[in-house]
Amino acid sequence: MALDPVIHQETRLRLMALLHALGEGAQAEFSWLKDALGLTEGNLSSHLAKLEEAGYVRVEKGYQGKRPRTWVALTPQGRAAYEAHRRALLELLRSEG
Amino acid sequence: MKREEARTLLKSLDQTEGEARLKLALLGGWTLVLWGALWALGSFLLAWNPEVGGRFWTVAGPLGGLLSFYLGARQGVSVRTFLGLQTFYFWALLTLFALLHWLLLLPPTDLRGESFLVSLVAFAYAYLGTLWRIPGMAQAGLGLFAVDLVLYRAFPDLFHLGMGAVGLWALVYGGVLLWRWTR
Numbered sequence: 001m002a003l004d005p006v007i008h009q010e011t012r013l014r015l016m017a018l019l020h021a022l023g024e025g026a027q028a029e030f031s032w033l034k035d036a037l038g039l040t041e042g043n044l045s046s047h048l049a050k051l052e053e054a055g056y057v058r059v060e061k062g063y064q065g066k067r068p069r070t071w072v073a074l075t076p077q078g079r080a081a082y083e084a085h086r087r088a089l090l091e092l093l094r095s096e097g
Numbered sequence: 098m099k100r101e102e103a104r105t106l107l108k109s110l111d112q113t114e115g116e117a118r119l120k121l122a123l124l125g126g127w128t129l130v131l132w133g134a135l136w137a138l139g140s141f142l143l144a145w146n147p148e149v150g151g152r153f154w155t156v157a158g159p160l161g162g163l164l165s166f167y168l169g170a171r172q173g174v175s176v177r178t179f180l181g182l183q184t185f186y187f188w189a190l191l192t193l194f195a196l197l198h199w200l201l202l203l204p205p206t207d208l209r210g211e212s213f214l215v216s217l218v219a220f221a222y223a224y225l226g227t228l229w230r231i232p233g234m235a236q237a238g239l240g241l242f243a244v245d246l247v248l249y250r251a252f253p254d255l256f257h258l259g260m261g262a263v264g265l266w267a268l269v270y271g272g273v274l275l276w277r278w279t280r
Contacts, residue, residue, distance in 0.1 A: 003098065013106070013110065014109075014110075014113050017110045017113040017114050017117075018113055018114070018117050020114060021113070021114035021115075021117035021118050022117065022121070022176065022178045022180075023178050023179055023180050024179070025178075025179055026176070026177060026178040026179070026180075027176070027177040027178075028175070028176050028177075029174070029175040029176065031175070032175040032176055036117065036120070064174060071177075086107070086110065089103045089106055089107050089110075090103075090107065092098060092100060092103040093100055093103045093104055093107065095100070
């Protein structure tokens with residue numbers, strides 16, 4: 001089982017782990033993710049763009065009252081990719097040599 | 098990639114996921130800070146002067162409850178999860194249950210009533226620890242119940258002091274978590 005090059009980057013992997021931990025169907029607001037991961041806005045946006053391009057996250061813009069908000073959710077494809085990546089890492093761990 | 102790298106990475110992922118769940122389950126640490134402070138102060142007041150302690154809880158209990166629900170609702174704006182919603186409704190039901198039971202069945206000045214309330218809180222943490230897959234939280238719930246049982250049965254005169262110490266621990270631990278998650 002091969003490692004997913006899109007997810008394998010350290011920050012993107014942490015981001016996927018964070019979203020995965022929230023459970024299926026969960027959405028996290030952009031600023032919450034930024035604070036949780038200790039990233040700048042630009043850095044987080046850049047990583048989200050790559051994950052969105054791969055179909056692993058869904059980014060939705062909306063409003064909470066009058067305040068603009070950006071919501072991020074793991075897609076089913078993203079969830080599967082993250083779990084496959086974890087399995088690949090486990091296989092690596094169990095491999096001989 | 099080498100095996101050791103994979104091991105380190107998997108450990109880091111487990112930590113990231115576990116930390117995220119703990120942060121949400123404890124409302125960023127505020128649950129422990131708020132209730133640790135109220136529990137410590139309220140319990141020590143009860144130990145010193147039951148009348149004063151009782152008056153304290155009459156005000157602090159409902160205010161603490163309202164603030165907790167506000168913090169939960171505010172978190173729900175930033176992170177929308179099914180688990181979060183379940184937790185919110187669970188605490189609401191438990192609060193209602195505790196209130197009705199305490200008011201109608203056990204008088205608020207009775208040590209049995211206080212012990213019952215503590216056991217409800219202990220159950221809540223044990224249950225939520227299972228729901229959120231946070232073993233430490235489930236163990237803390239069981240530990241709190243054990244402390245409740247031992248104090249009530251073996252050292253009833255020390256019940257409030259013991260609960261004050263538990264509150265202090267929660268306050269300190271919650272403060273550490275809050276600092277870790279907001280720096």
